[in-house]
Amino acid sequence: MVKAAIRGGAGYTGGELVRLLLGHPEVEMVGISSRSHAGLPLGKAWPQFRGYSHLVFAEGEPLRAAEKAEVVFLAMGQGEAMELVPRLVEEGKKIIDLGPDFRFRDPGTYTEWYGKPHTCPDLTTGAAYGLPELWRTEIKDAKIVGNPGCYPTAALLALAPLAAAGLIDPETIVIDAKSGYSGAGRQPVEGYQFAEAFGDFRAYGLPRHRHLPEIEGGLARFFGREIKVTFIPHLVPMARGIFLTAVAELTRPCTTEEVLGIMARFYPGEPFVHVLDEKTLPQTKAVLGTNYVQLGARVDPRTGRVVVMAVLDNLGKGAAGQAVQNMNLLFGLEETAGLTATAVYP
Amino acid sequence: MVKAAIRGGAGYTGGELVRLLLGHPEVEMVGISSRSHAGLPLGKAWPQFRGYSHLVFAEGEPLRAAEKAEVVFLAMGQGEAMELVPRLVEEGKKIIDLGPDFRFRDPGTYTEWYGKPHTCPDLTTGAAYGLPELWRTEIKDAKIVGNPGCYPTAALLALAPLAAAGLIDPETIVIDAKSGYSGAGRQPVEGYQFAEAFGDFRAYGLPRHRHLPEIEGGLARFFGREIKVTFIPHLVPMARGIFLTAVAELTRPCTTEEVLGIMARFYPGEPFVHVLDEKTLPQTKAVLGTNYVQLGARVDPRTGRVVVMAVLDNLGKGAAGQAVQNMNLLFGLEETAGLTATAVYP
Amino acid sequence: MVKAAIRGGAGYTGGELVRLLLGHPEVEMVGISSRSHAGLPLGKAWPQFRGYSHLVFAEGEPLRAAEKAEVVFLAMGQGEAMELVPRLVEEGKKIIDLGPDFRFRDPGTYTEWYGKPHTCPDLTTGAAYGLPELWRTEIKDAKIVGNPGCYPTAALLALAPLAAAGLIDPETIVIDAKSGYSGAGRQPVEGYQFAEAFGDFRAYGLPRHRHLPEIEGGLARFFGREIKVTFIPHLVPMARGIFLTAVAELTRPCTTEEVLGIMARFYPGEPFVHVLDEKTLPQTKAVLGTNYVQLGARVDPRTGRVVVMAVLDNLGKGAAGQAVQNMNLLFGLEETAGLTATAVYP
């Protein structure tokens, strides 16, 4: 049994981690902590665990909960993980950070987009970017995994096959993304109150969302050169789910069937990535609460463009699910362990 | 044109008042203020008025916006209106208070349920309880109107006909009420964030909700004696609307048709109260955004009980709509002026 | 491995059964069929299984899919199961029927409430009513389990402790229940279209809902005599979940703490029933997608009544989850096998 701890267990990604780790056949939860809930039982933060678990949020200094752990999940705000990671590394623990602090090999990128210097640049250079379907081998031996953002996970899984095949023009990529409100975090905000958001669809974060460098950096590895994309995030009145619609010009005429074939062959045997057939379009609820991704595509012969679509659960494959997948890799477990549940539908 | 001002224009009832008063053919809005938005244009508080209105929230002391007004609407937290009302009375203005401060003739009731002494008990004794369908004549000549709570409006309109007819046993009344989240106010709260409340149904405020004394006090006038009811409020994942289900034992055998007939005859020609037929059950969206109430009833011959149902919009007939109706009465306008729009459906 | 088959796999309870059985560690799905989807792959009926499962809905006569099964789940409309069950019994298979056909020991009750004669009255007399927390021993040796309705499961688990303790007056029980739309089935209906139901709360099925005889019959066993209750179902704009609010007069003065204590002691060690403390009220999303039930209660000392609340997932503990729990009992498996996942929240 892998001994695991969570720091930041009262936010949405933290809560999803608890759910997945408590249900994981090879994991023992040895600690949890949260600035806001120190000393309180898990059920005070999360109604779904009332009566089910007797875990208590640790009191005392931030890493107390991690003492007995082999792997520590950090589900904290940006800039907080890098304060804790050096000591955890020193203590020989594996670290999976769900925030942005360890997603960039170049600490300069972090500083440019998050507005502050990185406090342990050596460590971020050595961290793995935890997107197993694209860079599995880099993850297996890592000490630190920078778990990808939800939008980058969707964008990279959707576009990597066509980028690798040279089928799309990198100068023409436009990404229109739609997320449920859990992606905005648990902190109360007037505009995210139920009565305000209910039945409302809106854009936000234009035109410089912080997930851009992850998307552009990841795609650059497949195109073999730096690229820039337009990225337009929106909020959908639903609790969970990302629907990502990417459009680009084809470099040669191509049918929908060919594009879907290229995508499917790019992910042979991948347990968590499913390419839909040409009669089926993705929908977010098909992957609700899971680590699965469904991909679709349509060629628009009138304009010579292709539309690629990805759906995932922003807290699942977009955060906690992928973090557990990375943990499975780090510890040599079956990669799908604890992650095979299908969506709660309808 | 009646000159009207609003104090508390950045909360949900305040915003609904703005909407209704701007659309009212006989009203001129002469001022608006809000603690949180002093000096800002209306569109900073309300997206629906962007580009539409050039109103600005007044700066300076709380009553500055009311200077030119003949009628002042107070849409504030409990205990705040009674601080302002004496001066407004002195200045000869009519007052419609949408909070609880002037709903009780007996200031002791206010103190018992709201936990603080009333600072102008003489004024509350003389205020009218603004539920026109039940006590219209009291309202017309009032200087101060205590605008009823949303649940009491629904409960009293639903039960008054049967109470007046002696058809239900006052010892047996159970009220199960369901409200949309706008009823909980605009202040951000973790549990009312979109992601938390979406797809969730819950109870709250048990067993001593502050609307109880209004409900019991109002029904007492029809039963001719003091009564106690059980009142159970719930929150529904929708922005607006109240569905109130009341159950009581019949004092004599009766059919659904008879009950509906008694209810319909109790409200002859009332423009805002519609009693549905025996094939139709109420639904909240039928009255969304309006000042209308729809009532239904079913006799359960197996148990000798009657189920009475009311739907209204908690911000409409349950707050701002009724406040405008009261203003129409105070100023001798057509009672339906500015209030005849039907629901936005679906 | 228990070999299981489903008849009626394209409706909501059928889909939930597939989800649970595919994730069950001790079950092998050997067949599935559906009148509407014969010959089609599972993913045509259910987006959540696309790419995940290669099951195909059987063609041919209705029981073809059940040929290799030891246990057959029937998720069909009323009156359809009783046509198939005699042959399944003959073939020695265990049967779990999720419809109403085998819920009543007295075939006359079935006829009275469902309007047609029972075609195999002998079999229904011998069937077990599958509510394990109340009648576990009856289930273990049954050949046929009549899986309870969603509302009766909630009502009986909520009220049985107080009925058994003689704490509530059986003449005074009023049940106000609220359900998500999946409870209404998958058949398209104009009033259940998204645009109509979204943001709408409504009552339905008054005053003679077909779940009444199950509720009254079950409670009668605890009260030791026949009873009648008032039951008022409503539809909530959410996909899943039941919130049941029951009110009754106490037979003696009692505190909330005492009531909760009695309820908790009634379910000692029950893995799926959690009684909340006096600071916590139930909410449906705490049990979304699970087999758990959360119970709450509040005494209203002003009226001498108690309010008891239950939340469950109508497709989980209210249907497919409970069916799997019953299967576990029938085959001597761990009762919680395949059912320990907690709610997807938020």
Add this chain to the structure above:
Amino acid sequence: MVKAAIRGGAGYTGGELVRLLLGHPEVEMVGISSRSHAGLPLGKAWPQFRGYSHLVFAEGEPLRAAEKAEVVFLAMGQGEAMELVPRLVEEGKKIIDLGPDFRFRDPGTYTEWYGKPHTCPDLTTGAAYGLPELWRTEIKDAKIVGNPGCYPTAALLALAPLAAAGLIDPETIVIDAKSGYSGAGRQPVEGYQFAEAFGDFRAYGLPRHRHLPEIEGGLARFFGREIKVTFIPHLVPMARGIFLTAVAELTRPCTTEEVLGIMARFYPGEPFVHVLDEKTLPQTKAVLGTNYVQLGARVDPRTGRVVVMAVLDNLGKGAAGQAVQNMNLLFGLEETAGLTATAVYP
């Protein structure tokens, strides 16, 4: 008073027309009919009119309800209006068709996209395309108005200013649109049932949605040449509202402020079009139930593209609201008559 009739009054656009016309100060409703509701009172089709209106759906042949009308609104399926219009023209009535039959001057376009020959090609050639902010003068003297589709209204209002200014490259336009479910009509469909669509976001209609020729044809008039765009529609779990996000390459460097200035100056004094400032992004609920459009824009200097956004209510400015605006123009009424209500928010 203008005498108006509706054919197709039981669908969503028909219901919205009823709402607007009943509230219009200069209109008298003289007839309504619907294939599905002949002979029934309005309240059987629409809960919001129960107790409010005594209108009855006409029986008999389709145009019976139109006998006394000066203007007839047709809210029918494609291909149905062109069967009725010749006779209405002959009788001297003005016609506003909310379907696609009279939106194209070239009947060949109709045939190409709707798959059937036009039965009165002469009449469609002479019909006006009813988008007043762009082609007001053409509408005033028309006998037949082809009322625009909801997506084209949003797309054309958003992009016309930049197309007219030569600021965007017509070869690079990508439109990602999102609509509430009322846009899909009232006909029951399994996938649009509440339980299926709730909390789900999906794409549909790719890559050849029937609104494309309206969008491309309209833009062609501003670019001065034929163009092709990529159009990707999605369904949002809300009842009403369209959010349209259009992206294009700028033909010269430009700031967000400049773009917004150009847009605002393109619509001087337009009562229904509001261009938001550079700190505000559009949201659909700001225009719920209204005839208003809010426009926003952001330049992405990293890629040289501009993002233009429009929100409107698909049943309001996207259908019935615009139809009433067109009627006002046809009869020389104040263009805003009956259309000044602001959004029901929250």
